[in-house]
Amino acid sequence: MKYMDTENPEQVPGQIDNDDTFSFHCHAEISCFNLCCRNLNLFLYPYDVIRLKQRLGITSDQFIEQYVDIVLRPSNFFPEVLLRMAENEQKTCPFLTDQGCSVYPDRPDACRTFPVEHGAFYDAETRTTDIIHFFRPPDFCMGQHENRTWTVQTYAQDQDAVTYNKMTARWAKLKRLFHADPWGKEGPDGPRAKMAFMAAYNTDRFQAFILESSFLKRYKVKSAILRKIREDEAELLKFGFEWIKFYLWGVKTKYLRPR
Ligand code: SF4
Ligand code: SF4
Incomplete structure (x- = not known):
């Protein structure tokens, strides 16, 4: 399974x-x-x-x-x-x-x-x-x-x-x-690994991180996407997946950009 x-x-x-x-x-x-x-x-x-x-x-x-x-x-x-x-x-x-x-x-x-x-x-x-x-x-x-x-x-x-x-x-x-190690010296228990795990598996905390931390001061997120993130956890999860790719590998995404 x-x-x-x-x-x-x-x-x-x-x-x-x-x-x-x-x-x-x-x-x-x-x-x-x-x-x-x-x-x-x-x-x-x-x-x-x-x-x-x-x-x-x-x-x-x-x-x-x-x-x-x-x-x-x-x-x-x-x-x-x-x-x-x-x-x-x-x-x-x-x-x-x-x-x-x-x-x-x-x-x-x-x-x-x-x-x-x-x-x-x-x-x-x-x-x-x-x-x-x-x-x-x-x-x-x-x-x-x-x-x-x-x-x-x-x-x-x-x-x-x-x-x-x-x-x-x-x-x-x-x-x-x-499959390739994105963590380097900080290892798979380090702060970046914890953030990535949160974005994938702890949507409550990830939503609070986006909406209640300095995240939106550092990143521009379109208002339509923000609305979806607030209302729909599946959309929040899709955002989380894009954020992980951006955060760990610098993959550009339409979901957010640095201010
Ligand atoms: S979640 Fe439901 S279908 Fe899946 S293993 Fe458990 S009891 Fe079976
Ligand atoms: S899925 Fe489980 S309950 Fe259904 S036929 Fe197969 S073994 Fe039996």
Whole structure:
């Protein structure tokens, strides 16, 4: 259930093209119902966190404190954010109930896209990142033997995953930049790393940083963009992604410019 980041998709089994079809149907009467919602490495992407914290009616700080583990892998220079499983024998998802998923309308991208996975494929020749797809249900998932047929696109529409997929793809392309070390001597725990993490995963604090610090004295942000940032956390997140690229790598953006 991971958004794979690969330079060689042929090494990953199950790749499907946009026109390929697959069979799948998950429903409450199926024998494996809820089996997949336990003992997971469930990666949360920035848009997932916004939707879940809104669903739960809590702040970004509270969500991060209560629900996530933050893991920095040696091969990457930006931490992964994983949903912390419950401390019970089966390590169930904290949102799992006997009736199913208690946050279903706002379940994370990986859950609504499952058993399809997406990948960010970086083409070194063209220096572009493409999004590719894989159909990889685990053996215990009986949904793959049901008789409903989808393409990646029709399944995403059915699962209300289109916005999620777009936001995650946007994040995956940015995250790929962290394959090279942007931190230098200050390291991945330094002040710039904390700022970048805040812009991606703590939208409450990032919004306060933009609107309540000296940020707007230092940067010019168009009033239409500012209005969106105040009203819509998805827009705030898009702004955050652009700001990270500008702040760490000096990538110019239409979202802001220095005064
Ligand atoms: S294992 Fe597959 S079919 Fe079973 S509940 Fe999970 S997603 Fe649905
Ligand atoms: S968020 Fe919902 S769908 Fe995803 S693992 Fe947890 S209970 Fe299952």
